Amino acid sequence: MIHARGLARSFTTKKGREKTEVKAVDGVDIDIENGEIVGFLGPNGAGKTTTLRMLTTLLKPTAGSATVAGFDVATQAEQVRRSIGYVSQSGSTLPEALAGEEVVDHGRLYGISKERATARGRELFDQLDLDGLRVEPTTGLDPQARANLWEHISALRTDRGATIFLTTHYLDEADALCDRILVIDRGAIVASDTPEALKQSVSGDLVELVLTDAVAVSRAATALAGLVAGSTADVDGLTVSMRVPHAGRELAGLLRTLDRENIALDSIEVRRPTLDDVFLTVTGRSLREEAA
Amino acid sequence: MTLRHGDKAAYSGQAFARETWIVFSRQLRIALRNPAWVIIGLIQPILYLALFGPLLEPLASSFGAENAYTIFVPGLLVQLGIFGALFAGFGLVAEWRAGVIEAERVTPASRTALLLGRILRDVLQLLVQGIVLIALGYAFGLRASVGGMLFGLLLTLLLGASCAAGSNALALITKSEDVMAPLINSIALPILLLSGILLPMTLAPQWLQTLSDFVPIKHIVDAIRAAFVGDFGEPILWGTIWSVVIFVVLMWVATRTFRKENA
Numbered sequence: 001m002i003h004a005r006g007l008a009r010s011f012t013t014k015k016g017r018e019k020t021e022v023k024a025v026d027g028v029d030i031d032i033e034n035g036e037i038v039g040f041l042g043p044n045g046a047g048k049t050t051t052l053r054m055l056t057t058l059l060k061p062t063a064g065s066a067t068v069a070g071f072d073v074a075t076q077a078e079q080v081r082r083s084i085g086y087v088s089q090s091g092s093t094l095p096e097a098l099a100g101e102e103v104v105d106h107g108r109l110y111g112i113s114k115e116r117a118t119a120r121g122r123e124l125f126d127q128l129d130l131d132g133l134r135v136e137p138t139t140g141l142d143p144q145a146r147a148n149l150w151e152h153i154s155a156l157r158t159d160r161g162a163t164i165f166l167t168t169h170y171l172d173e174a175d176a177l178c179d180r181i182l183v184i185d186r187g188a189i190v191a192s193d194t195p196e197a198l199k200q201s202v203s204g205d206l207v208e209l210v211l212t213d214a215v216a217v218s219r220a221a222t223a224l225a226g227l228v229a230g231s232t233a234d235v236d237g238l239t240v241s242m243r244v245p246h247a248g249r250e251l252a253g254l255l256r257t258l259d260r261e262n263i264a265l266d267s268i269e270v271r272r273p274t275l276d277d278v279f280l281t282v283t284g285r286s287l288r289e290e291a292a
Numbered sequence: 293m294t295l296r297h298g299d300k301a302a303y304s305g306q307a308f309a310r311e312t313w314i315v316f317s318r319q320l321r322i323a324l325r326n327p328a329w330v331i332i333g334l335i336q337p338i339l340y341l342a343l344f345g346p347l348l349e350p351l352a353s354s355f356g357a358e359n360a361y362t363i364f365v366p367g368l369l370v371q372l373g374i375f376g377a378l379f380a381g382f383g384l385v386a387e388w389r390a391g392v393i394e395a396e397r398v399t400p401a402s403r404t405a406l407l408l409g410r411i412l413r414d415v416l417q418l419l420v421q422g423i424v425l426i427a428l429g430y431a432f433g434l435r436a437s438v439g440g441m442l443f444g445l446l447l448t449l450l451l452g453a454s455c456a457a458g459s460n461a462l463a464l465i466t467k468s469e470d471v472m473a474p475l476i477n478s479i480a481l482p483i484l485l486l487s488g489i490l491l492p493m494t495l496a497p498q499w500l501q502t503l504s505d506f507v508p509i510k511h512i513v514d515a516i517r518a519a520f521v522g523d524f525g526e527p528i529l530w531g532t533i534w535s536v537v538i539f540v541v542l543m544w545v546a547t548r549t550f551r552k553e554n555a
Contacts, residue, residue: 056398057398058394058397058398078400081398081399081400082400084398085398086395086398088391088394088395092390092391092392092394092395093390093391093392093395094322094386094387094390094392095390096322096325096326097318097322101318101321105314105318106395106399108310108314109311109314109315109396109399109400109401110399110400111307111400
């Protein structure tokens with residue numbers, strides 16, 4: 001459905017007399033099959049928006065090529081536009097506009113009759129539990145409406161066979177909704193896999209021990225490091241932590257070791273890796289910090 | 293779908309008209325929801341008419357006019373056409389910032405229709421303002437040929453459409469009110485002073501008259517004045533030619549800007 005090869009876009013920025021070429025997207029390959037829901041994540045400025053703008057025909061690539069629904073984004077822009085819908089993250093309406101009217105007008109620009117666009121709009125607003133057709137579009141979505149929206153996106157695939165390529169800052173939602181995640185950083189794709197496999201790749205679960213006595217910290221760190229050959233545990237005050245693959249299998253042995261060494265625990269916690277950990281590992285930055 | 297060439301052209305012509313209409317009615321609906329700009333646009337010429345018009349009445353004979361308002365109302369029409377429409381682009385910058393332009397450009401709609409629908413809104417607004425202005429002028433004592441006034445209004449609309457097109461193109465190129473405002477002012481002020489909008493250039497010394505002959509808008513103002521007094525002679529010809537030339541050039545520039553990717 002979406003195929004890109006070496007897709008690239010550079011911008012020339014002028015600073016005084018000096019011209020610098022900035023590679024916003026530096027040759028990405030993307031393959032998205034019919035009916036897939038793929039999440040596209042990356043820190044701000046990583047190239048997400050530029051990539052999407054190229055795929056939606058808003059921006060011509062400076063190198064490489066891409067097809068959407070079988071049409072070339074550079075030479076068959078109109079056919080591409082006929083085949084896609086695009087919802088921008090930054091919004092797409094004025095505060096004076098009413099959501100219902102905007103939806104109907106937008107549908108009509110795709111060639112749908114006014115009656116059909118109005119009927120479809122009503123159907124859509126019902127599904128999303130939005131009241132009537134006169135909703136202020138700038139009103140933020142409450143958690144319930146957000147949940148409805150995600151359900152709706154999921155239904156677009158199951159009921160209509162739509163292929164969905166989305167960017168989001170809500171990693172838990174990307175995790176729940178997407179078949180596959182692409183991570184872009186500095187204009188290049190740095191990870192591409194199912195959410196599960198990506199989380200696995202972050203070398204395991206985080207095991208965190210909080211001790212009652214500072215004397216035992218170094219021994220606890222040695223015990224924890226003993227679970228994975230050649231590793232060292234992080235120590236921060238009374239807290240000792242380390243990533244361990246399949247922590248569940250190791251936990252009983254670890255506790256026995258600690259018990260044998262008479263190390264008293266205040267608490268123990270095992271955290272499964274999240275997409276944010278994936279993000280941190282592949283880009284060196286946390287998406288949560290970005291969003292905040 | 294197999295269409296012969298002729299069918300396809302007819303189909304795309306129809307689709308183009310439809311898309312233009314959708315954009316136009318959306319623009320109009322939003323403008324009417326917040327009519328402050330329409331009202332401000334109307335009040336300005338009314339103030340000129342009420343507070344400046346009476347000053348001209350005793351001077352009418354010195355311009356060689358029987359009725360001061362046949363000189364003054366055409367000037368105000370052009371002022372309305374130029375200034376109202378030149379600021380149309382500010383709305384476009386706001387729309388661009390809100391993501392409206394991008395959302396519309398992803399649809400299969402013709403990019404020229406996106407431009408034309410907006411220009412038509414400005415032309416309609418100008419038409420209403422022009423009619424109000426002429427009617428008010430009549431109340432103040434304007435007496436002019438009806439056909440001439442209609443023709444004058446038509447030239448005004450053509451000029452307004454050109455300015456709206458130019459302003460929209462400028463908005464899409466600069467994407468900034470801060471850049472647009474001084475640019476527009478530096479274009480509009482010399483035009484205002486050199487085209488005899490408030491007072492006819494015949495009052496000016498020779499060098500100033502010669503200078504103003506190079507300003508196309510001056511010829512349009514002269515043409516509308518001539519039309520008002522029913523003198524369908526050479527000034528009308530030149531004014532009409534200039535109106536059409538400006539319209540074609542600015543529409544061409546604006547259409548190109550709207551069709552360009554990444555604009």
